[in-house]
Amino acid sequence: MNHTAEFDQAISLSRTEDPSGYRADLGDGWRFGTSILGGLLMALAGRALSEDLGKASGHGDPVSVSAHFLSRSLPGPATVRTETLRQGRTVSSGMASIKQGDHERVRVVATFADLAGKTTAKPAWAFSAPPNMPPPEKCVGSEMAPPSLLKEAPFLDRVDLRLAPECVGWALGAPSGQATMQGWLRLPDDRAPDPLMLLLAVDCLPPVSLDLGIPGWAPTLELTTHIRALPAPGWLRLRHSTTLVDNDFMEEDAEVWDSTDRLVAQSRQLTRLGRPDS
Amino acid sequence: MNHTAEFDQAISLSRTEDPSGYRADLGDGWRFGTSILGGLLMALAGRALSEDLGKASGHGDPVSVSAHFLSRSLPGPATVRTETLRQGRTVSSGMASIKQGDHERVRVVATFADLAGKTTAKPAWAFSAPPNMPPPEKCVGSEMAPPSLLKEAPFLDRVDLRLAPECVGWALGAPSGQATMQGWLRLPDDRAPDPLMLLLAVDCLPPVSLDLGIPGWAPTLELTTHIRALPAPGWLRLRHSTTLVDNDFMEEDAEVWDSTDRLVAQSRQLTRLGRPDS
Numbered sequence: 001m002n003h004t005a006e007f008d009q010a011i012s013l014s015r016t017e018d019p020s021g022y023r024a025d026l027g028d029g030w031r032f033g034t035s036i037l038g039g040l041l042m043a044l045a046g047r048a049l050s051e052d053l054g055k056a057s058g059h060g061d062p063v064s065v066s067a068h069f070l071s072r073s074l075p076g077p078a079t080v081r082t083e084t085l086r087q088g089r090t091v092s093s094g095m096a097s098i099k100q101g102d103h104e105r106v107r108v109v110a111t112f113a114d115l116a117g118k119t120t121a122k123p124a125w126a127f128s129a130p131p132n133m134p135p136p137e138k139c140v141g142s143e144m145a146p147p148s149l150l151k152e153a154p155f156l157d158r159v160d161l162r163l164a165p166e167c168v169g170w171a172l173g174a175p176s177g178q179a180t181m182q183g184w185l186r187l188p189d190d191r192a193p194d195p196l197m198l199l200l201a202v203d204c205l206p207p208v209s210l211d212l213g214i215p216g217w218a219p220t221l222e223l224t225t226h227i228r229a230l231p232a233p234g235w236l237r238l239r240h241s242t243t244l245v246d247n248d249f250m251e252e253d254a255e256v257w258d259s260t261d262r263l264v265a266q267s268r269q270l271t272r273l274g275r276p277d278s
Numbered sequence: 279m280n281h282t283a284e285f286d287q288a289i290s291l292s293r294t295e296d297p298s299g300y301r302a303d304l305g306d307g308w309r310f311g312t313s314i315l316g317g318l319l320m321a322l323a324g325r326a327l328s329e330d331l332g333k334a335s336g337h338g339d340p341v342s343v344s345a346h347f348l349s350r351s352l353p354g355p356a357t358v359r360t361e362t363l364r365q366g367r368t369v370s371s372g373m374a375s376i377k378q379g380d381h382e383r384v385r386v387v388a389t390f391a392d393l394a395g396k397t398t399a400k401p402a403w404a405f406s407a408p409p410n411m412p413p414p415e416k417c418v419g420s421e422m423a424p425p426s427l428l429k430e431a432p433f434l435d436r437v438d439l440r441l442a443p444e445c446v447g448w449a450l451g452a453p454s455g456q457a458t459m460q461g462w463l464r465l466p467d468d469r470a471p472d473p474l475m476l477l478l479a480v481d482c483l484p485p486v487s488l489d490l491g492i493p494g495w496a497p498t499l500e501l502t503t504h505i506r507a508l509p510a511p512g513w514l515r516l517r518h519s520t521t522l523v524d525n526d527f528m529e530e531d532a533e534v535w536d537s538t539d540r541l542v543a544q545s546r547q548l549t550r551l552g553r554p555d556s
Binding site: 063064066068070071085086090091093095104107108109110111115123124125126127128179212221222224226228229241242243244245246247249251255263266268270272 | 341342344346348349363364368369371373382385386387388389393401402403404405406457490499500502504506507519520521522523524525527529533541544546548550
């Protein structure tokens with residue numbers, strides 16, 4: 001019997017009677033605070049669009065996914081409605097809307113391509129290097145987190161995340177002020193990384209605002225992820241940073257490297273600070 | 279008689295019979311190559327959503343605008359269809375679609391707020407400094423460009439753009455390899471910068487790929503801009519850079535500072551290299 005990895009179960013879809021619709025179930029295990037993790041929602045939207053655009057034009061890999069978060073996604077059933085916006089020769093684009101009942105949770109616009117046909121050579125120009133960290137076994141896993149945090153963020157049990165030791169000072173009341181988070185990430189069950197998993201990966205680290213001494217989660221208003229190559233099997237390395245915290249908003253950038261030192265994903269999000277409700 | 283600045287004429291809208299629709303005209307003067315400048319299309323979509331969301335909830339300022347470019351926008355009439363996705367207490371979101379005839383050109387999702395009520399203090403944390411450049415009069419204006427370029431990119435006559443001298447080596451066959459473009463920007467007619475103008479500003483510099491010796495324009499697949507504060511009057515300073523050029527795709531980041539040294543806009547786009555058609 002095949003074993004389906006937890007992540008693949010979480011983004012599994014079934015068709016509705018409406019040909020542009022899918023049914024999904026948002027598992028409580030992917031919650032942090034009261035909401036489902038934004039990265040999981042992006043992977044879910046990406047999965048639906050990958051079905052549509054992969055079949056229609058062979059463009060099954062997301063290269064740019066933009067999501068605007070409209071209301072809190074709660075554990076439970078959801079629908080994903082898709083619309084093909086364009087079928088091109090090398091790229092295709094689509095829209096996805098995730099709803100729960102009448103409440104729209106996320107609106108996504110995305111552009112897809114076929115990365116398998118492209119990922120051949122080394123990056124032509126890379127102006128960023130992977131984070132320099134101790135190996136995963138010398139980093140700080142979720143099992144070190146206080147039980148109260150794990151209860152608040154059960155998605156930490158769904159991923160194998162190891163924070164670099166220099167990035168956990170905030171948890172001990174001593175943020176570094178560098179506004180940087182670095183860590184290792186993989187899925188359990190030997191589930192190898194792929195473009196959909198990278199859509200999740202960019203949203204797993206704690207917000208860099210913690211490293212500035214700003215307490216609390218930072219609710220995402222918008223998150224755009226670029227998938228730049230098919231990732232090799234093995235651990236991913238993540239680095240998050242910010243350039244500007246201003247007017248209660250923060251931009252946060254993530255970079256993801258695969259086990260061959262290739263920069264395989266980049267993301268940027270706009271979050272709001274200090275205001276969990278709107 | 280009031281004088282309407284060229285930029286404001288270019289993004290002026292009239293209502294259609296459909297309450298969610300606007301009519302616009304894409305002026306040939308905002309063309310580069312065969313297409314209308316992406317930044318102008320984003321300002322046009324931003325203007326339509328600002329009408330809708332500003333009236334409905336007082337959130338008239340774009341804070342995050344994500345655009346996926348579907349086909350080439352040509353000079354001539356266009357329609358902008360909008361949809362309000364969410365009206366919140368501090369932010370509201372909407373969708374805009376720009377079409378010419380049956381051809382959708384751009385699909386936009388955006389989140390708006392009221393920046394006037396927010397822009398009070400200095401940035402809390404800024405990890406980036408404005409570019410160090412000679413004053414505008416010592417930089418390289420479009421009047422120095424070869425007439426063939428101006429004919430190909432007439433939008434350069436609509437803006438006052440001055441490139442830093444160290445960023446024009448590519449035009450002389452000697453790209454610096456730094457993958458950086460820096461310059462000053464303002465609109466003629468003393469038209470002060472505002473959030474809509476910032477949506478244009480992030481898309482005015484030549485692609486940084488030129489500075490790597492890669493010839494040609496870099497067609498934008500997706501462009502997301504964050505407006506972080508209302509800009510002060512005066513010249514803007516722009517810096518564009520890239521972190522990764524890979525698999526025929528390039529990500530390009532822009533930062534925009536106002537005359538008070540405040541970082542007022544950030545953008546990131548995914549472009550394709552060497553393939554003008556899709």
